[in-house]
Amino acid sequence: MTDGPAGVLAAGRCRRCSAELTAWERSRCGCGGPLGASQAETLYAVACSLAGPVHVRDLVRLALHDHQHAIAEASAKVAVASDRRFCWSGAGVYALYRHGPLPGPRNLEHVSRVVLTTAGGPLTVNALDYCLKALGYRYNPASLRNAVRQSRRIAPLPDGRWWHPVGEEAERTLIREVPVVPRQGHREWAGVRDALAVRVATALSEREARLRPVAEPERFGLDWGGQVSLW
Numbered sequence: 001m002t003d004g005p006a007g008v009l010a011a012g013r014c015r016r017c018s019a020e021l022t023a024w025e026r027s028r029c030g031c032g033g034p035l036g037a038s039q040a041e042t043l044y045a046v047a048c049s050l051a052g053p054v055h056v057r058d059l060v061r062l063a064l065h066d067h068q069h070a071i072a073e074a075s076a077k078v079a080v081a082s083d084r085r086f087c088w089s090g091a092g093v094y095a096l097y098r099h100g101p102l103p104g105p106r107n108l109e110h111v112s113r114v115v116l117t118t119a120g121g122p123l124t125v126n127a128l129d130y131c132l133k134a135l136g137y138r139y140n141p142a143s144l145r146n147a148v149r150q151s152r153r154i155a156p157l158p159d160g161r162w163w164h165p166v167g168e169e170a171e172r173t174l175i176r177e178v179p180v181v182p183r184q185g186h187r188e189w190a191g192v193r194d195a196l197a198v199r200v201a202t203a204l205s206e207r208e209a210r211l212r213p214v215a216e217p218e219r220f221g222l223d224w225g226g227q228v229s230l231w
């Protein structure tokens with residue numbers, strides 16, 4: 001093996017494919033094929049060969065095609081849901097961190113909590129929706145609204161935005177309830193959090209730039225130049 005004992009660079013990237021690995025993937029990237037004969041290892045190797053999120057049924061199909069490993073869809077679902085190397089990306093859809101979604105969350109409420117924690121302030125559901133789509137999540141917008149409303153950790157503000165506790169204590173609670181990093185992985189959490197904060201800030205400023213032309217009144221022929229009175 002030429003890529004070092006663990007096949008991992010100090011910066012957390014795979015030596016072979018240079019994908020960014022999470023703390024959950026540090027033992028070895030699956031780009032060189034399954035590490036063992038378990039269903040999870042085969043499914044992980046399949047996910048490593050892909051460019052983005054896919055439905056579990058496609059992971060199963062490719063496990064058979066690429067590795068001659070027959071896996072029932074029901075047991076594949078259990079395997080990926082319980083293995084944090086896989087990032088939930090929508091109903092029955094999974095990806096890896098290198099594809100955009102986050103390790104840990106297994107539903108929209110979890111993802112919303114992680115994003116609101118790193119966003120630097122409360123967000124409207126529409127802004128949150130934009131960030132989640134930018135991260136690669138796919139879902140029905142109504143389910144995001146329900147997830148935020150039903151969360152015990154997310155609270156509405158009078159201005160229509162949604163708030164999640166921030167700060168050290170809140171982050172400790174968050175990663176205990178939504179295992180973005182393994183237990184005791186506070187250093188890794190800081191890395192994921194800071195990288196996510198940049199991605200969220202980028203998505204929000206992109207959204208703002210897109211909305212700006214819509215907000216300009218002349219776009220709708222409403223620039224009356226002060227000559228027309230409403231009366």
Ligand SMILES: [Zn+2]
Nearest residue numbers: 014017029031
């Ligand atoms: Zn790799």
